[in-house]
Amino acid sequence: MKIKYILPALVLIINVACKGQEQTNQKPPNIVWIVSEDNSKHYLKLFDKNGIETPNIEALAKHGVQFNRVFSNAPVCSVARSTIISGCYAPRTGAQFHRRTELVPMPDSLRMFPAYLRDAGYYTVNNSKEDYNFEKSDKVWNESSSKGTWKNRQQDQPFFYVHNIGTTHESRLHFPESDMKDAPTTANIDEYTVQPNHPDTELFRYTNARYRDKMVEMDNQLGEVVKALEADGQLENTFIFYYGDHGGVLPGSKGYLYETGLHVPMVVRIPENYKDIIDLKIGSQTDRFVSFIDLAPTVLNLAGVQVPGQIDGKPVFGNGVDVKKLDKENVAYGYADRFDEKYDMVRSVRKGKYKYIRSYNPYNFDGLMNNYRYQQAAYREWKEMYEDGKLNELQSAFFKSRAPEMLFDVENDPYETINLANDSNFGTTLKEMRGLLNEWVSGMPDLSFYPEFYLVQNAFDNPVEFGRAHKKDIKNYIKTANLMLQDTAIAQTELKKQLRSTDPWQRYWALIVCSSFGDKVNALTPVIKEIAKNDKEGINRVKAAEFLGLTKAANPAPAMLEALYTAQYETEALLILNSIVLLNSSNYGYKFSIEENKINPDFRTEKSEVTRRLEFLNTQVH
Template identity: 35%
Template sequence: MLAMLIEFRKRLIVLLLALGVVAPGCQSVEQDGVAGGKSRPNIVFMVVEDLSPRIGAFGDPIAVTPNLDQVAGEGVRFIKVFTSAGVCAPSRAALITGMHQASIGAQNMRTSSFVWPGSNRRGYEAVPPPEVKAFPELMRAAGYFTINNSKTDYQIGNPFTVWDENGPDATWKDRPSGAPFFAMYSLQLTHESALFLPGSVNTAGETSLPNSRAAEAGRNALAKRTRPEDVVVPPYYPDTRAVREEIARQYDNVQLMDAWVGEQLKELRQAGLLENTIVIWTTDHGDGLPRAKRSLYDSGLSVPMIIRFPDGHGAGTVDDQLVSFVDLAPTLLSLAGVDPPHWLQGRNILDRKTPEPGYVFAARDRFDEVYIDRSRAARSKDFKYIRNDLPDVPFYGDIPYRDNLATMQEMRRQLGEGKLSPLQASYFATPRPAEELYDLNADPDEINNLAGDARYADEKLKARSALDKWQADVADLGAMAERDMVERMWPGGVQPETAAPFIRTFTGANGKTMVELHSLTGGASIGYRLNAGPRTLWSLYVRPFEVPAGARIETKAIRYGYKESAVSGVVIPP
């Protein structure tokens, strides 16, 4: 039944990796030789959805995760990894670019749900600074074959230059012989929508029904289900049967996800390739439950991460350095032997020569069409500071999609009946405190706000100053009205169009015909094809290349957030 489920979701994939001496673990990558001339490793990056550290190897006694527990035993567990947002699209924008989402105009959830003033028009694509490139595109430029299977959600469009293949059928098998590859995989079995009961989904959740049904079918096929009476209910939820059943469903979905991980590892092992690959597993933000997803609390930002190095380096160890999602781009580039560009806002976490930061940062902005908020967070190893710029906006927002959660329904019902505790009712209350401060060691649920406690005034001031500096350093766009930000990116409400590339031919030093491509649009990425057929992939243009006489060249360009250019072409004369 599980195999049928995975096939139904189009997520049954083969993660076969070959050819490469893989860099060891938590040391300088340069020192370990990946960038110093050895064969470049293939890398598999699994990013599942909406999941806090509900994994056995991360200390959860209820989770049934034998495959991930084994990976953790063979790899390094990173226990203080935090996303830059508690919701998928802004978080994935930061992940793919290595830039905080509020610095590239991708902070709102989602750009596609923005309602243009005075019209029924919806949506835009964020336009990052021209130098910004998705890290897989930088890997492509260095010779990697990159595939994504299959979620994107980057808020900057889906530039065709990022991936060699992108979609549910993307496969490493199409790579050129001997080329290293980077494979990124997503899975929705732990997504918020997988908690919805298919028989009672509202219109806002209808598009997620396939995932809800797939998850329900998978849970029904499990040999052992999680008992609601065994789960722990946080104090900010009412402890009712419906809430317990939903948390139990989350654990069952985790069990299904773990089986999917096992399938990928099995494929590698049977092919004799597991010991020639770097495997990285994490999630795109915390749990899909209320006061977790869409929040700046650890329940929404804290994610588990495992890196398994094939030489066994660091096997079974724990790394507790503060890690932000913007750190993953430079880390992955370094593993591939690619020098991280200067504009990245993160650091290579495997290079011990780079100092660990005192804080990591996160942002919360608009959700869906009408719920406007703006909050920022600074987290150290011991404290969380949150600044709510719009305290008159309740933490709870009217998000119909989230209303499909049984926990949300229970909280609203008990609010109407006056049965919520003061803590639980505070989710709906206004005004919110303008500042929040939590001692994470004494108060991991973040329920006792110390911002007004004079004993913690120095800690609050230090965190506030760090947050101010970070906002200035990354040029946080959150305070700008969204319509003004969009006008700056799309002047007059019109999406700019990338200029089609010029094609210049010249005779190289060897007497052969060479082609050079150039677009007048600053920051444009350029792709090309030679003698294209129906299935010919677009190659990424990096430098002038040789072409045979009589070849037909097609080329187009894209700047992130712009329209693709028209295709231009030329036939090389004999």
């Protein structure tokens, strides 16, 4: 071993010993992650009776632990992966938007966690997807490419290796409908139940089966990685994690905070030479809650590396964990903001068997156009059937405004179809879950209570510090946003006050709350009309016009188009276009004659999200 690896390895061994880790092997363990893209636990029979057999993953479980309660904190790639690499909640670090318009720095001098492993003597390899919303450092990976391999390390050097499998990515379901005849599935299309909120059509059954074929293909690729470790003599020196990077991708999964978007499979194979350093038995299952913020500290803990205090997560197994405390901490949080050109703001908390979803823009219905989603034929069919009146109430919910609060018993209602928020029998549970979420968003604090374009211009040099400096303001915005949960009469008095606030973002949230109430706060229409004409913030004029359009009090087009033509920032224009697409949808049917030459040409580049929105709007005829 070269000298430069001897000292870090000695330091690592001393750290491990000091932590009381009783290992049969002095060398720290290798750690391998095998990550499949875009699949929730619902597709694997190991986790769900409606899934398909995956023998290689099942073999890992037989010599390891099956984790039944693992949750991505975000239901989309870059935000989920930014959470993993930092160990931090994305809405407090500025990493919550997909696709990013600007990279943000890592918070508080924190480094991407593989850098700490590398400092400790590990050879760190990523093969090959990164997709982080953070500024990149060249000291994180020894290798990061499609050719990356642990075999390039020094002799006896421990390694951390990430192997990404794209076989199950959403794009694999972007097939022509003719494939139903031309490309039969190996999986039996009649063997898998269509979700209750989906139409039970030939296309949905075919899509279900085709995606399960991808699970099998992915499983075979995972098996090849395991075989390579075994052939290299490293199998019993290596912890192998398999997990999905978030949920998806049947309609309403990826991009949404339902269980199909967040609840992922995870299995950890435990090597014989290190089985004594964790509390879980080989061949067992656990319902211990694991969030993606916990993956980094868990790996650092296994490696004997001190977990930085800036990380939000905690080790969920390994030396020194408080097992009794872990088994009681059955809470996981989720977040969804802008995904591509589609804006929304939704937060969730799951505790035990209950799931609480808080929609801060509840009128932004789930099925609002997102170009990438609708490249999937099943999405298009679902939308067409809704517009043709061929769906039942449950299947139609995706295309209608949501309740601001939703509460589900996910053990008895796994596809979150029955909202218990208004059931008096669950009043205590609702209050508890609401309190957990409010404490979380205010404690971070959650930067999304400012519009994205404002954050880009004012916060992205140091998002975490911006959040600290504006924590009191954010708490006030949360308080205003929560008026939509109050009795209308009580809320209306406070809304009238906030609509005249000198703080533009208090006005912004008061307008959003008014739109959530709709006709119930028609008494506020005169002051909202005044805002639509005169507010200094263009986005507030838009939000006022949005209320007027939703309540049919006035045509929203003039105010929205004027704000679009004078927008100073691309994400400001994109947020305005989101409101235009909403009101242009079949639910409302307003027409917008957009003069594209009046929009800042810098926003209309070939690949911009603004261009994507404009292309869609140009196809709409009502």
